[in-house]
Amino acid sequence: MIMIIGFFLFTFLVLAIVGYAVTGGLSSVAIAVLITLATTWGAYWKSDVIALRMSRAVEADETEYARYHNLVEGLCIASGLPKPRLYVIEDDSPNAFATGRNPKNSAIAVTTGLFKKMNRLELEGVLAHELSHIKNYDILVNTMAVTMVGLLALVADFTFRFMWLSGHRRRGHHDGPDPTAIIAIVGIILLVLAPIIAKVMQYAIGRQREALADLSAVEITRYPPGLISALEKLKADDTIVRSGSRATAHMWIEEPMAQVEADGNLSRINRLFATHPPLDERIAALREL
Amino acid sequence: MLWVLLILLVIVVAAIFFVFSSYNGLVRARNRVEEAWAQIDVQLKKRYDLIPNLVETVKGYASHEKETLEAVISARNAGMNASSPAEQANAENQITGALKSLFAVTEAYPDLKANTSFLHLQETLTGVEDKIAYSRQYYNDSVNKYNTKTEVFPGVLIAGAFNFNKREYFEAEGDARGPVQVEF
Numbered sequence: 001m002i003m004i005i006g007f008f009l010f011t012f013l014v015l016a017i018v019g020y021a022v023t024g025g026l027s028s029v030a031i032a033v034l035i036t037l038a039t040t041w042g043a044y045w046k047s048d049v050i051a052l053r054m055s056r057a058v059e060a061d062e063t064e065y066a067r068y069h070n071l072v073e074g075l076c077i078a079s080g081l082p083k084p085r086l087y088v089i090e091d092d093s094p095n096a097f098a099t100g101r102n103p104k105n106s107a108i109a110v111t112t113g114l115f116k117k118m119n120r121l122e123l124e125g126v127l128a129h130e131l132s133h134i135k136n137y138d139i140l141v142n143t144m145a146v147t148m149v150g151l152l153a154l155v156a157d158f159t160f161r162f163m164w165l166s167g168h169r170r171r172g173h174h175d176g177p178d179p180t181a182i183i184a185i186v187g188i189i190l191l192v193l194a195p196i197i198a199k200v201m202q203y204a205i206g207r208q209r210e211a212l213a214d215l216s217a218v219e220i221t222r223y224p225p226g227l228i229s230a231l232e233k234l235k236a237d238d239t240i241v242r243s244g245s246r247a248t249a250h251m252w253i254e255e256p257m258a259q260v261e262a263d264g265n266l267s268r269i270n271r272l273f274a275t276h277p278p279l280d281e282r283i284a285a286l287r288e289l
Numbered sequence: 290m291l292w293v294l295l296i297l298l299v300i301v302v303a304a305i306f307f308v309f310s311s312y313n314g315l316v317r318a319r320n321r322v323e324e325a326w327a328q329i330d331v332q333l334k335k336r337y338d339l340i341p342n343l344v345e346t347v348k349g350y351a352s353h354e355k356e357t358l359e360a361v362i363s364a365r366n367a368g369m370n371a372s373s374p375a376e377q378a379n380a381e382n383q384i385t386g387a388l389k390s391l392f393a394v395t396e397a398y399p400d401l402k403a404n405t406s407f408l409h410l411q412e413t414l415t416g417v418e419d420k421i422a423y424s425r426q427y428y429n430d431s432v433n434k435y436n437t438k439t440e441v442f443p444g445v446l447i448a449g450a451f452n453f454n455k456r457e458y459f460e461a462e463g464d465a466r467g468p469v470q471v472e473f
Binding site for chain 2: 066071080
């Protein structure tokens with residue numbers, strides 16, 4: 001919750017300062033409030049639908065995917081959660097993600113590749129990991145983060161174009177240090193930094209939460225070897241999710257764009273922007289239990 | 290004088306608020322325990338319902354595995370007619386064991402292994418076994434949380450005053466606790 005409020009305030013602040021700097025009027029601050037509210041509202045209610053549609057997920061049939069349904073039902077009993085909606089993605093790469101806004105309105109999507117490559121216990125580990133994301137409300141934080149990052153990037157882009165067109169409009173109002181000029185400079189700096197800050201925040205949250213979800217998953221199944229061997233299989237597998245995009249990267253159990261770490265270790269910059277801790281670290285953490 | 294009254298008022302309000310929230314917390318925890326207990330029953334019943342179907346399906350392909358089939362049925366009936374919790378736990382363990390040997394026997398019948406309704410039954414039963422184990426785990430977790438609430442300091446006062454008694458854990462009886470025996 002704090003994360004969401006933080007993201008909300010951050011976005012709002014940037015929008016308000018930028019709006020004020022560019023147009024010099026308080027009315028733009030009001031517009032900033034409206035835009036932030038509208039996007040937050042949209043993200044809250046519709047993000048799961050959008051995320052599922054973006055990855056071309058279809059609802060999992062109860063008889064065809066009986067094992068999937070059974071495993072999730074069992075895990076829900078163990079954790080006291082309601083059963084999420086279950087989806088399947090036609091894709092050979094093994095991966096999975098969870099989305100939604102709260103446990104009652106949540107969904108898990110799994111690729112067909114995961115079913116092919118994992119045995120029952122490994123599958124259970126992966127599903128427990130996804131269920132932990134739901135239990136810990138990571139799904140909400142994630143979707144909110146994506147929306148805010150997207151919004152900030154959009155606004156930054158738009159404002160630069162706008163300033164380019166009307167750059168000389170407010171010159172020569174006063175003599176001496178102009179308070180609006182200072183705000184304008186702050187605004188521009190914020191504008192440049194905001195998408196980057198937001199991204200780093202998103203990634204930092206993502207990494208922390210992945211590690212936490214691994215531990216919570218084991219707390220549900222009481223069987224670390226299941227998840228460990230699932231993660232090892234994910235590590236060994238080098239197919240890439242076709243339907244994954246940068247925008248949804250942080251939602252999957254394994255980073256879908258794993259080719260960046262093909263050469264073994266991530267560089268320091270890459271690590272800053274990685275949504276997941278390296279699989280080796282995650283496996284090692286589980287081994288210590 | 291006014292200050293003293295105000296402070297007293299704040300203390301009283303805080304105390305009432307504390308009693309309410311502590312009481313509600315205990316009630317919630319106790320309800321969760323009861324819900325968890327009911328969930329175990331739901332899963333056990335589901336297993337009783339599935340067993341006759343399974344036996345019928347297997348009979349069609351492996352009719353001369355009579356003993357194994359009968360062991361499953363008698364274990365199921367014992368579970369349904371059990372009168373004490375200990376008896377029940379014993380019967381449930383027998384069912385689990387009988388099902389295991391039934392599935393082991395079916396390995397020798399490729400036709401049966403290719404039957405989709407058998408495969409579906411097998412998957413469902415494995416799922417139910419998991420769910421039984423998980424519902425016990427959840428029950429014990431809930432009992433643990435509830436009992437802790439009735440024992441830790443502020444809660445213990447409320448629990449004592451309103452008769453929130455401690456609950457018992459669900460423990461595996463007899464066979465389930467002993468060492469696993471492998472038979473060849």
